Amino acid sequence: MIVDAHVHVAHLARLxxxxxxxxxPAGDAASWAALYDDEGAPIPAAVSRYFAEEGVDRVLMFCEYSPKATGWQTVEDVLPIVEHDPQRFRIVANVNPHVHHPVARELDRQLDLGAVALKVHPVHAGIAPNDRELYPAYARCVERGVPLIVHTGPSFFPGATSRHGDPVLIDDVLRDFPDLTVVLAHGGRGWSYDAAASLALTRENVWLDLAGLPPKRLPTYYASFGLDRIARRAIFGTDSPSATPARNIAAIRDLGLSEELTDAVLGGNAARVFPRL
Structure with a gap:
């Protein structure tokens, strides 16, 4: 099973x-343009066909409530895609304390709509991941047995606060929520690969997602740790539409990992981390 654990199917009118x-620059603009109707809404059948043709069996789609950065992408925007192809698609919830109060209530609402994880985007939401305003949402993740995905590394979108992407800030969360499963999105992209990798290799409940990282560069990014060690803690994701799934799947297969580790990166690790996959 191939899992793309990091996808943004945005409503264009709300970007x-x-x-x-x-x-x-690396996205397939022509292919993605064909996935939308004249109002900017994604066409469920077209989105399903695209990922099927790209060879992806499960897709985790993110919503995002970041009006200061990328925009307003509601969980309701992606529900029609799940309804059209419930086998392939899953929702990832998102909360932002600047727009949701109380955050636990909003998380419950999105989980009840079918979300299988929570993502917080500190860089776009303008709040550090260890801010106590987010703690009720983390507590709810533990109670309901869903993992937390946290953006790490900088973002170059206008309105982003890149200092909130430091993986070291997650250490406080791990201390206060030892039973919380945490996925470090983008694997510490940019200036924090080592910090993200160190957390994932020393904590049984911490994982890396590889979204937005060119697979051929992974041996360089994680040279201090060794690719085999990283692969045991890594989850495939593309950050689509900014990358093409089939191309990145092939690039993962070309890394020279064992068949066991390749399968783990492309789907096996995700199946361990996301119990409702």
């Missing part, structure tokens, strides 16, 4: 940034 900025 704050221009299309070219959102999709990025």
């Amino acid at each position: 704050k940034v221009p299309w070219e900025t959102w999709i990025g």
Whole structure:
């Protein structure tokens, strides 16, 4: 089973940034443009067909409530895609204390709609991941047995606060919630690969997602740790539409990992981390 654990199927009418900025230089703009109707809403059948043709069996789609950065992408925006293809697609919840109060109540609402994890985006939401305003949401994740995904590394979107992407800030959360499973999105992208890798390799409940990282660069990014060790704690994700799933899947297979580790990265680790996958 191939799992793309980090995908953004945004409603274009609610994006704050221009299309070219959102999709990025490595994205397949033509293919993605065909997935939307004239109102900017994703077409469920087209989205399903795209990921099927890219060879992805499970897709975790993110919503995001970041009006100061990327925009307002509600959980309701992606529900029609799940309804169309419930086998392939799963929702990841998002809360932002600046717009949701209380955060635990909003998280419950999104989990009840089918979300299988919570993502917090400190860099776009403008709040540190160890801020106590987020703690009720973390407590609810533990109570309901769902993992937490946290953006790590900088973001270059206008309105982002990159200092909140430091993985070291997650250490406080791990101390206060020892039973919480945490996925470090983007694997510490940018200036914090070592910090993210160190957390994942020393904590049984911490994992790395590889979204937004060119697979061929992984041996360089994690040179201090060894690719085999990282692969045991890594979850495949593309950050689509800014990358093409089939191309990145092939690049993972070309890394020279064992078949066992390749399968773990491409789906096996995700199946361990996301119990409702």
